[in-house]
Amino acid sequence: MKVLIAGGGIGGLTTALFLHKAGIEVEIFERAENIRELGVGINMLPHAVSELAGLDLLPDLDAQGIRTHELIYANRFGQVVWRELRGIEAGHDYPQISIHRGKLLGLIYKAVVERLGKEAVHTACRVTGFAQSGGGVTVEICGHDGALSTVSGDVLVGADGLHSAVRSQLYPEEGSPIWSGIMLWRGCTLWPAWGDGQTMAIAGGNVAKFVFYPIATASGRDHTRLTNWAVMAKTGDSGTLPPRVEDWSRPGVLTEVLPFVRDRFHLDFVDPAAIIAATGGFYEYPNCDREPLPRWSFGRVTLLGDAAHPMYPVGSNGASQAILDARSFSDRLSSAASIEEALADYDAERRPKTSEIVLANRRGGPEGVIDMVEARAPEGFENLDDIASFDEREAVVRGYASLAGFAKTRRGHDQCGRP
Numbered sequence: 001m002k003v004l005i006a007g008g009g010i011g012g013l014t015t016a017l018f019l020h021k022a023g024i025e026v027e028i029f030e031r032a033e034n035i036r037e038l039g040v041g042i043n044m045l046p047h048a049v050s051e052l053a054g055l056d057l058l059p060d061l062d063a064q065g066i067r068t069h070e071l072i073y074a075n076r077f078g079q080v081v082w083r084e085l086r087g088i089e090a091g092h093d094y095p096q097i098s099i100h101r102g103k104l105l106g107l108i109y110k111a112v113v114e115r116l117g118k119e120a121v122h123t124a125c126r127v128t129g130f131a132q133s134g135g136g137v138t139v140e141i142c143g144h145d146g147a148l149s150t151v152s153g154d155v156l157v158g159a160d161g162l163h164s165a166v167r168s169q170l171y172p173e174e175g176s177p178i179w180s181g182i183m184l185w186r187g188c189t190l191w192p193a194w195g196d197g198q199t200m201a202i203a204g205g206n207v208a209k210f211v212f213y214p215i216a217t218a219s220g221r222d223h224t225r226l227t228n229w230a231v232m233a234k235t236g237d238s239g240t241l242p243p244r245v246e247d248w249s250r251p252g253v254l255t256e257v258l259p260f261v262r263d264r265f266h267l268d269f270v271d272p273a274a275i276i277a278a279t280g281g282f283y284e285y286p287n288c289d290r291e292p293l294p295r296w297s298f299g300r301v302t303l304l305g306d307a308a309h310p311m312y313p314v315g316s317n318g319a320s321q322a323i324l325d326a327r328s329f330s331d332r333l334s335s336a337a338s339i340e341e342a343l344a345d346y347d348a349e350r351r352p353k354t355s356e357i358v359l360a361n362r363r364g365g366p367e368g369v370i371d372m373v374e375a376r377a378p379e380g381f382e383n384l385d386d387i388a389s390f391d392e393r394e395a396v397v398r399g400y401a402s403l404a405g406f407a408k409t410r411r412g413h414d415q416c417g418r419p
């Protein structure tokens, strides 16, 4: 059996590793001229790290990333609204890992080259369409010179991201992604370590949020971390078109982001305006998603990762859910009685779960806990419990964790002072 994968991102390349491990032949077709280490920070939740550990990638993840020890939610004055341990400290078998997205892609790609051979990945090959019959699937490829060719296999996986060509052939009427009206600016730079150098913070509220977490150690500099920051702010109306087309690599403009943080945030661990100004180049991305689909798998063709379930980048689920898809797809394909049955089973297993996360992210994800507190106490609070009870705050955060499949009943070390 030969599987053709459209897209050499985290989802497509991880799928290739799982299929190879299961003894299934794979070819990957990536639009870009090279597999480049693009992006800034990304988080992987313990269940996704567990899958990558099963591919023997944990040592590489540890070498490139940071094991996130704690997550703190705060208002824009830095008052803690919720704090919880993460990863192993929270009772999981595997850590949560914060890492540079490019480094994550790079280490997965290196494993693909070592295990499948460089020739399994065809770069500068944009998938433009497909046709399937009872006996196989034929994929049309556009090369860098514009020449069209075809390749045949038994299965096609559309892991070609937000603007998936495979999805648009399956759903030709769907149109553009849906913008929430929120712009996300993100960047990373070397910065003094905060606390234990393994803590992630999300501060702010309904107008703007500021995200801050370390993604790598700096060689020879114990008290410095490559630190990821992000600002999320409402700049348009939900459902309208973003000012510029969605593109993860679009450079951000300093004068557009600074007004959302200057004089608004008063945090004791970082001055958001200072770290943004100190970052050489950074990116903007309009938070967008698509409606959950009624079906991913059609005969021998299916969708995976952002092509299947693009979601707002809150709650650390973008890469994590793509990795869980990859494992599920490979398991089903290597065990079902037929290809069609395997793809239908994968669809039945992963689509409902990820659809729920897409919708939960629209409601604000776990970060909704700071929105709730800010709405009730916009100028800060003296006694948090008077604003929102512990149980109320826990319901927001834990409800999301359980939906995303990484909830733990253990409460961690302390939640704003309580055991």
Ligand SMILES: Cc1cc2nc3c(=O)[nH]c(=O)nc-3n(C[C@H](O)[C@H](O)[C@H](O)COP(=O)(O)OP(=O)(O)OC[C@H]3O[C@@H](n4cnc5c(N)ncnc54)[C@H](O)[C@@H]3O)c2cc1C
Pocket: 006, 007, 008, 009, 010, 011, 012, 029, 030, 031, 032, 038, 039, 040, 041, 042, 043, 101, 125, 126, 127, 128, 159, 160, 161, 162, 163, 164, 165, 186, 248, 249, 304, 305, 306, 307, 313, 318, 319, 322
């Ligand atoms: C350049 C880039 C930078 C990113 N940076 C960040 C970040 O900093 N933080 C973060 O949280 N998330 C980032 N993301 C998104 C994140 O990687 C995904 O949400 C998540 O990893 C799911 O991965 P995926 O493989 O499904 O999709 P993607 O990571 O989007 O990968 C899809 C791949 O398919 C390729 N492709 C697209 N169309 C075609 C086609 N027609 N034929 C063949 N190949 C095609 C793309 O070039 C890409 O390599 C970034 C994505 C990209 C593409």
